[in-house]
Each structure stands twice: as C-alpha cells, then as structure tokens.
Amino acid sequence: MSDAIKDLLAGPVKVVNIGLEGFEAELSAQDVEVVQVDWSPPAGGDPKLADLLSKLGA
Amino acid sequence: MAHVLNEVRRGFYLDSVALMRMSRAIAGMDGVEEAALMMGTPANHEIMADARLLADAGKTAGGGDLLIGIRATSQPVAEAALAEATALLDAPATRGDGAAYRPKSLRAAVGMLPGANLALISVPGDFAVAEARKAIRRGLNAMIFSDNVDIEAEAALKAEARELGRLVMGPDCGTAIIAGTPLAFANVVPRGSIGMIGASGTGLQEVTCLVAQHGGGISHAIGVGGRDLKAEVGGISTLMAIEALAADPGTDSIVLIAKPPAGDVAKAVLEALEIGGKPAVICFMGAAEMELPENVRQCFSLKNTAFAALGEKPTTPAPPSMQASDSEEILGLFAGGTLCAEAQVILRDAGQTVRSNAPVTGISTQDGDGHLMLDLGDDDYTRGRPHPMIDPTVRNDAFIDALARTDLAAILCDVVIGYGAHGDPAGHLVALVSAHGTDTSPVLITSVCGTDGDPQGRAGQIAKLEEAGIHVAPSNADAAKWALAAIGAG
Numbered sequence: 338m339s340d341a342i343k344d345l346l347a348g349p350v351k352v353v354n355i356g357l358e359g360f361e362a363e364l365s366a367q368d369v370e371v372v373q374v375d376w377s378p379p380a381g382g383d384p385k386l387a388d389l390l391s392k393l394g395a
Numbered sequence: 396m397a398h399v400l401n402e403v404r405r406g407f408y409l410d411s412v413a414l415m416r417m418s419r420a421i422a423g424m425d426g427v428e429e430a431a432l433m434m435g436t437p438a439n440h441e442i443m444a445d446a447r448l449l450a451d452a453g454k455t456a457g458g459g460d461l462l463i464g465i466r467a468t469s470q471p472v473a474e475a476a477l478a479e480a481t482a483l484l485d486a487p488a489t490r491g492d493g494a495a496y497r498p499k500s501l502r503a504a505v506g507m508l509p510g511a512n513l514a515l516i517s518v519p520g521d522f523a524v525a526e527a528r529k530a531i532r533r534g535l536n537a538m539i540f541s542d543n544v545d546i547e548a549e550a551a552l553k554a555e556a557r558e559l560g561r562l563v564m565g566p567d568c569g570t571a572i573i574a575g576t577p578l579a580f581a582n583v584v585p586r587g588s589i590g591m592i593g594a595s596g597t598g599l600q601e602v603t604c605l606v607a608q609h610g611g612g613i614s615h616a617i618g619v620g621g622r623d624l625k626a627e628v629g630g631i632s633t634l635m636a637i638e639a640l641a642a643d644p645g646t647d648s649i650v651l652i653a654k655p656p657a658g659d660v661a662k663a664v665l666e667a668l669e670i671g672g673k674p675a676v677i678c679f680m681g682a683a684e685m686e687l688p689e690n691v692r693q694c695f696s697l698k699n700t701a702f703a704a705l706g707e708k709p710t711t712p713a714p715p716s717m718q719a720s721d722s723e724e725i726l727g728l729f730a731g732g733t734l735c736a737e738a739q740v741i742l743r744d745a746g747q748t749v750r751s752n753a754p755v756t757g758i759s760t761q762d763g764d765g766h767l768m769l770d771l772g773d774d775d776y777t778r779g780r781p782h783p784m785i786d787p788t789v790r791n792d793a794f795i796d797a798l799a800r801t802d803l804a805a806i807l808c809d810v811v812i813g814y815g816a817h818g819d820p821a822g823h824l825v826a827l828v829s830a831h832g833t834d835t836s837p838v839l840i841t842s843v844c845g846t847d848g849d850p851q852g853r854a855g856q857i858a859k860l861e862e863a864g865i866h867v868a869p870s871n872a873d874a875a876k877w878a879l880a881a882i883g884a885g
Binding site: 345349355358381 | 457
C-alpha cells in the first residue's frame with residue numbers, strides 16, 4: 338500500500354472540497370478539517386482545454 | 396403556443412444543487428411549464444434541448460457560463476420568470492457575500508490545509524477528471540461524486556492514480572466512510588473492524604447501517620464508482636482498495652458489494668481477496684453462485700451480507716398483519732439503486748415475475764407483466780433533476796399515482812437518511828399518504844436505511860411512518876419479504 342493511501346486510512350481525513358458547498362458544511366459540522374475551493378469552470382469553460390491544461394500541470 | 400426564453404450569464408458559476416433548487420422555484424411559478432438554470436456544458440445543452448428549453452440565444456453558452464431556460468404559456472409570464480431567476484441569482488446569500496476567504500485553486504487550497512489527503516470533487520462531470528488529475532498529482536487521493544464522466548477518461552485517470560499510488564473513488568461515487576468520517580451520502584456508524592468496498596452507494600449504506608444496528612462497526616467503507624468492475628476499467632480502484640484493507644491493521648474482514656463484474660475482473664478480484672488472506676464476504680447483486688477461494692463467502696442480499704460480516708445468522712421477522720387485497724401486484728418505488736436491485740433479487744428468488752427499469756440478471760425490462768420495481772434515482776429520472784434522496788418531491792407523482800391505484804396490493808419503497816440526504820424523508824412520505832387520505836389504497840411497506848446517529852435519526856423516522864400506518868421492516872430485504880406476504884406469497 339502506498340504512503341498516500343496509508344495516510345488516508347490512518348486518518349484524520351483532511352478534505353479539499355471542490356464543488357457542492359453542502360458537503361463542506363456537513364464536514365465542518367463534524368469537525369472535519371475542510372477547505373472549500375471557490376471553483377469555477379477553468380479554461381473559459383472549455384472541458385477539452387481544461388483537460389489538456391490539467392495534463393500539462395496548469 | 397409555448398414561449399421559450401434564454402439568458403446567458405458569462406463566466407458565472409453556481410453549484411448544481413443550488414441551481415436545481417432555483418430551477419424548481421421558477422418551474423413552480425404560475426404559467427411556467429418548465430425551467431432550468433444550468434452551466435452551459437455540452438451535457439447540459441443536451442438536457443435543455445430535450446426539455447425544449449433551448450432557443451438560439453442559449454446555444455451560445457459555454458461550459459463556464461450560466462444558462463437560464465424558461466418555457467412558459469406566454470411571453471409576459473416567461474419574462475416575469477426570468478426576472479425572478481435573475482433576482483434569485485443576485486441575492487446576497489447566493490453570491491456568498493460575507494463568507495470566509497476561499498482559495499481559487501486546488502494548489503492554494505492545499506497550501507491552506509497542510510496534510511490534506513482527499514479531494515472531494517462534485518463539479519460538472521465534464522470537468523471532474525481534470526480536477527481529480529490535479530489532485531492526484533499533488534499527492535491527494537480523490538473521491539469523485541460527479542457523474543457523466545467518460546469511461547475511457549475514468550480508466551486513464553485510475554491507471555495514472557495506480558502508478559502514483561493514490562486511490563480514486565468514483566466517478567459517481569455517492570458514499571464513503573474513511574477513518575470514521577462519512578463522506579457525501581453516508582451514515583454515522585461506529586468504528587469497528589469490518590472494512591467495506593462498494594461499487595454502489597446505497598448498497599454500502601444499507602450494509603454499513605445493518606452492521607451498525609446489530610452491534611458491529613466499520614473500519615472504512617471505500618466507494619469505487621459503479622463502473623470500476625467493468626472490463627474497460629478493470630477494477631483498478633477495487634483491487635487497490637482490497638490491497639489497502641488487507642494491509643490495514645484496523646480491518647479484520649472485508650466486504651465487497653457490486654453488480655456482477657466482467658468475467659476477467661471477477662477472477663482478478665477473487666484472486667486479490669485470496670492473496671489478501673482476510674475473511675471476506677462478496678455480494679455481486681443478482682449474480683449466480685460462484686466458485687470461491689476458501690476465505691471468501693458469497694451472499695445474495697445486502698441483509699445476508701451484513702449478517703455474514705458480523706458472523707451471525709440472519710433473523711427474519713414475521714410480517715405484520717396487513718389489509719387483505721384482491722390484487723397480487725407489487726409496485727416498487729425506490730430512491731436507492733441497489734435497494735431496488737435487492738428487492739428484485741428477493742422477488743425473483745421467490746418465483747415471482749419481476750420487471751424493472753434497472754433490471755438485475757434474470758429480470759425483464761419495464762414492458763410486460765410482473766411486479767414493476769422502479770429505480771427512481773436512475774439516470775432516466777434524474778437527468779437535470781435532483782436525486783430523490785436529496786429531494787423526495789421528485790418521486791411525488793409516482794407515489795400519488797400508485798396510492799390511487801386499486802389494482803395494486805402493495806407499494807414497496809425505501810427511506811434513506813444520513814448525510815447528504817433530505818432532512819425528513821419520512822415526514823415527506825407521510826404527508827403524501829395523509830394528503831391521499833383514503834383507506835382503499837394499497838398497503839405501503841418500507842424500511843429506513845440509516846442509524847440513530849444520523850442527523851435525521853432513524854428511530855424518529857420509523858415512528859413517524861408507523862404512526863401513519865406505513866409498515867416499516869427492519870431492512871430492505873425484509874420489506875421485500877413483507878410485500879411477498881401481502882400477496883400471499885411470503
């Protein structure tokens with residue numbers, strides 16, 4: 338098992354929430370450490386370009 | 396003639412739950428036939444076109460733009476609805492004024508949260524893989540709640556994650572419990588030594604909750620997404636999860652819940668369980684009996700899977716006395732896909748003819764004779780609409796029609812609680828039954844998937860249902876058996 342997975346299962350879970358804000362609220366209410374990303378569609382909303390940029394590490 | 400009005404807001408993003416809530420408010424206005432507020436992604440353009448909500452003006456919206464579509468009985472009504480939609484979008488609460496600072500990127504978020512180990516991703520499916528790729532390359536594991544993700548992209552992402560040693564749960568992963576933390580649609584269950592892996596959300600929920608109700612506990616419940624065990628993906632996340640739980644000192648036994656995997660994938664999964672060496676229980680919903688390694692046991696229902704994991708013999712409660720009916724037909728109205736599948740298996744194995752929009756092996760599709768088991772959370776019912784577990788009003792029409800039918804013996808349904816779910820699904824169902832208000836209706840049989848630790852509280856939900864004359868079985872499998880009893884086949 339890799340270190341990243343071992344670390345996840347050992348807990349505590351520390352979450353970066355990208356999307357539905359309800360999840361962030363529910364995790365915060367359980368005292369889980371969570372940071373909400375103020376997300377909006379990248380690459381001007383072009384999914385293909387967003388995919389390419391993520392591959393390039395942008 | 397209907398009037399369709401579109402407006403495009405360039406570079407304006409809101410999450411899909413917020414947009415669906417607004418869409419429903421606008422669609423409920425007098426004279427409005429249909430309304431939707433959606434991001435202008437290719438998938439959403441299709442949904443809007445199918446719903447006859449797309450005019451030329453809307454076709455210019457891109458994936459980063461908000462698209463408003465309104466179909467109304469007259470131009471003035473459409474304009475009034477558009478004004479209302481605009482007002483909702485511009486309300487200070489919607490724009491998040493006054494909220495704490497939020498980073499704009501994953502990179503900045505990781506900087507703010509040292510030791511972050513999981514990205515929970517629920518952006519539109521067209522963008523989900525790109526976000527997950529960024530997360531795994533920054534050292535995080537990823538849980539992808541989003542659906543509408545291309546299966547080839549899923550397979551490529553998971554192959555990269557395997558190389559990097561990161562776990563990808565999903566896409567379309569609704570449920571997980573990691574190190575005691577419920578994520579997305581999950582329940583509050585005690586920690587214990589049973590580790591679970593599930594390709595289905597409500598399957599994991601039902602088994603974790605039954606284990607909890609009978610004194611057991613969960614080390615982790617790892618969701619892998621509904622397509623992980625298909626040949627195209629090859630079970631990458633399931634195999635990684637088996638390896639992780641086999642090595643996890645807090646896990647003594649492993650439970651795996653999924654639809655029947657592709658042949659080679661099933662073989663690889665069983666081999667991995669054998670190599671892992673811990674006692675394991677598999678439930679491939681609808682599958683026939685399989686040849687198994689010595690440490691693996693196969694169960695055919697979620698209920699029996701939970702009891703096998705606990706090392707106990709399942710108990711079967713006697714059905715309550717129910718109003719006699721001349722009819723012999725059962726209608727299933729489910730929010731949970733795997734709960735619908737389990738009901739099909741139990742009715743099928745009792746020799747009944749069953750049909751479903753989401754059929755398991757040996758069940759016919761919707762047309763024809765037999766008890767109809769409907770998965771109302773299936774894509775056909777939820778494209779562009781909230782899931783019935785979040786918003787039970789989406790199954791109102793189905794219930795209202797069913798309650799009025801005199802040719803039905805029983806309505807079989809589920810009530811799913813926990814994080815992510817509606818605040819009071821039992822209360823909602825009771826209100827529908829009360830509004831119907833006659834005693835000539837079919838009997839209503841249900842179960843509550845959840846625990847007393849959940850925000851809604853299982854005991855309180857059960858009390859509400861029973862007070863309204865609804866029969867509440869201890870599990871979904873028992874509810875299906877009670878429905879058989881209602882038609883004299885139990």
